[in-house]
Amino acid sequence: MTGTGLTWGGAIFMLASWGAILALLVFCFTRILTRR
Amino acid sequence: MTTRQREIWNTKVGLVFALAGNAVGLGNLLRFPVQAAQNGGGTFMIPYFVALVLMGIPLMWVELAIGRRGGVHGYGTTPGMFGTLWQHPAARYLGAFGVLIPTALVLYYTYIVSWCLGFSVFSAAGTYFGEITRDEMGSFLGGYLGTEANPHFSGLGAAYFFFVVTVAMNVWILSRGVVRGLELLAKTAMPVLLVLGLVLVARVLTLDSVHPEHPDWNVANGLGFIWNPDLSRLADAKVWLAAAGQVFFTLSLGFGAIQTYASYIRERQDLTLTGLATTSVNESVEVIIGGTLAIPAAVVFFGLAQTREIAGSGSFSLGFMSMPVVFQQLPAGQLFGCLWFLLLFVAGITSSVAMCQPMMAFLQDEFQVSRKKAALVAGAGMFVLSQPVVLFMAHGFLDEMDYWVGTFGLVVMALVEIVLFAWVFGMERAWEEITRGARVRVPRVFYYVIKYVTPAFLLVILGVWGYQDAIGVLLMDGVPDETRPYKWGARLLMLGLLAVIMFGVYKRWGGRPMDAEEHRP
Numbered sequence: 001m002t003g004t005g006l007t008w009g010g011a012i013f014m015l016a017s018w019g020a021i022l023a024l025l026v027f028c029f030t031r032i033l034t035r036r
Numbered sequence: 037m038t039t040r041q042r043e044i045w046n047t048k049v050g051l052v053f054a055l056a057g058n059a060v061g062l063g064n065l066l067r068f069p070v071q072a073a074q075n076g077g078g079t080f081m082i083p084y085f086v087a088l089v090l091m092g093i094p095l096m097w098v099e100l101a102i103g104r105r106g107g108v109h110g111y112g113t114t115p116g117m118f119g120t121l122w123q124h125p126a127a128r129y130l131g132a133f134g135v136l137i138p139t140a141l142v143l144y145y146t147y148i149v150s151w152c153l154g155f156s157v158f159s160a161a162g163t164y165f166g167e168i169t170r171d172e173m174g175s176f177l178g179g180y181l182g183t184e185a186n187p188h189f190s191g192l193g194a195a196y197f198f199f200v201v202t203v204a205m206n207v208w209i210l211s212r213g214v215v216r217g218l219e220l221l222a223k224t225a226m227p228v229l230l231v232l233g234l235v236l237v238a239r240v241l242t243l244d245s246v247h248p249e250h251p252d253w254n255v256a257n258g259l260g261f262i263w264n265p266d267l268s269r270l271a272d273a274k275v276w277l278a279a280a281g282q283v284f285f286t287l288s289l290g291f292g293a294i295q296t297y298a299s300y301i302r303e304r305q306d307l308t309l310t311g312l313a314t315t316s317v318n319e320s321v322e323v324i325i326g327g328t329l330a331i332p333a334a335v336v337f338f339g340l341a342q343t344r345e346i347a348g349s350g351s352f353s354l355g356f357m358s359m360p361v362v363f364q365q366l367p368a369g370q371l372f373g374c375l376w377f378l379l380l381f382v383a384g385i386t387s388s389v390a391m392c393q394p395m396m397a398f399l400q401d402e403f404q405v406s407r408k409k410a411a412l413v414a415g416a417g418m419f420v421l422s423q424p425v426v427l428f429m430a431h432g433f434l435d436e437m438d439y440w441v442g443t444f445g446l447v448v449m450a451l452v453e454i455v456l457f458a459w460v461f462g463m464e465r466a467w468e469e470i471t472r473g474a475r476v477r478v479p480r481v482f483y484y485v486i487k488y489v490t491p492a493f494l495l496v497i498l499g500v501w502g503y504q505d506a507i508g509v510l511l512m513d514g515v516p517d518e519t520r521p522y523k524w525g526a527r528l529l530m531l532g533l534l535a536v537i538m539f540g541v542y543k544r545w546g547g548r549p550m551d552a553e554e555h556r557p
Contacts, residue, residue: 005252005254005256005257005260006256006257006259006260006263006264007260007264009078009264009265010077010078010259010260010263010264010265011259011263013078013081013263013265014259014262014263017081017085017323018323018324021316021319021320021323021324022320022324024312024315024316024319025313025316025317025320028052028309028312028313028316029049029052029313031309031475031476032048032049032052032309032313033049
């Protein structure tokens with residue numbers, strides 16, 4: 001832990017993780033909802 | 037021999053939400069931020085994602101495949117399911133642990149879920165407003181749990197009231213069955229949970245620094261606490277074990293509950309996409325919502341040093357002692373406090389019904405007990421057997437159960453099931469089970485991950501935990517003499533439950549070997 005706020009490395013890691021999870025969410029639900 | 041028509045999930049989205057509701061629980065919102073903060077923040081997240089890919093997702097697919105295969109053969113629980121994988125009577129007795137674990141877990145989990153309901157009401161009513169320090173909130177919680185006297189509570193009356201309400205809700209949902217109970221709950225609760233979570237995330241991200249004398253107490257530092265990587269700690273085995281452990285809890289792996297839910301899936305319905313979708317919903321709630329709420333809010337109000345101390349003192353301290361102090365300093369704090377505990381309650385109850393379902397399925401599928409009667413038996417059993425948890429809370433009864441069935445037992449169960457599936461049943465057949473009906477092509481590398489890497493991962497966790505903790509916990513190292521009888525009581529309760537379930541297995545199947553095709557329609 002640091003007290004230097006959210007570093008560039010931390011911010012990129014956070015946004016990349018959120019992005020990957022949301023991309024997986026969208027991919028899965030698009031597949032589930034659009035194909036029968 | 038199963039004669040009744042087993043229910044199946046009505047919709048694909050309902051199935052995913054039900055599985056996600058099963059997985060998303062208090063661990064996503066309380067345990068995860070505490071584990072991340074205790075283990076180096078961003079450093080923790082690297083092994084966390086590695087464990088998710090190499091252990092979490094493969095095990096999710098394995099449990100779904102075992103469950104679906106069991107359902108096709110008419111079995112909703114692991115005793116019957118394991119019997120279809122290994123034609124040896126011992127398989128069914130090993131499977132008894134897949135009924136024991138969720139049943140024992142629910143005895144204390146439902147009680148904790150009921151606290152969330154109680155604190156949601158207390159927040160809305162402003163009952164604890166005025167208890168403005170963590171110590172004062174600790175005393176408030178202690179009064180609620182009957183461990184100390186205070187002006188708010190004169191006994192366990194309030195705790196019992198909310199516990200009875202929570203148990204009754206579980207029984208009502210379970211008695212309505214898979215589609216009208218579990219699926220309807222999931223389709224209602226999961227969107228509510230996501231909305232509540234996002235409202236609270238928006239509130240935390242827009243928090244201004246409240247202590248002008250401490251400008252560094254802000255949301256950016258709170259997010260940094262969770263996300264800034266400290267690569268020097270990556271070599272620390274403890275961080276890797278903590279991350280792997282969290283992946284286990286968060287996806288409800290090794291519980292026996294995923295298998296039961298999967299037993300209500302159609303034979304050719306996709307498992308791989310279902311597993312990925314479940315994981316993505318769970319991770320959204322855990323990493324995006326869980327990682328953004330409690331710790332960043334705590335940093336704004338308590339600063340980095342105290343937040344580190346709060347994280348060190350565990351999930352209950354963060355959720356029930358620190359967060360209420362935060363809400364008291366927010367505009368519309370009663371509303372946000374109510375929403376926070378409601379969020380925990382919704383996350384918790386979708387998991388508690390899932391933990392009850394294996395016992396329900398065991399009674400329904402193997403002993404032809406009607407759904408309503410099974411729900412009443414499960415509810416009454418849950419209430420009666422959880423009395424020691426309620427009454428002996430301060431004596432470590434809950435902690436003892438949580439260690440054996442909620443921590444160590446999960447890894448043992450997962451190891452047993454993956455060895456049975458990938459090695460005894462055979463990896464070629466296992467792969468065919470996992471990929472049958474798949475609408476996304478699973479990379480072949482996961483064939484080898486499931487066969488070698490995941491079991492190795494589990495063996496390492498089991499070995500290290502066994503060496504570091506389990507022997508000490510078993511021998512009660514450092515446990516005061518006056519606490520030991522309660523710990524033994526918890527062990528006797530778990531062993532008694534196991535004996536009853538094993539007797540059920542014996543009555544159902546005796547010692548005869550299993551014919552894998554005996555229940556195939």
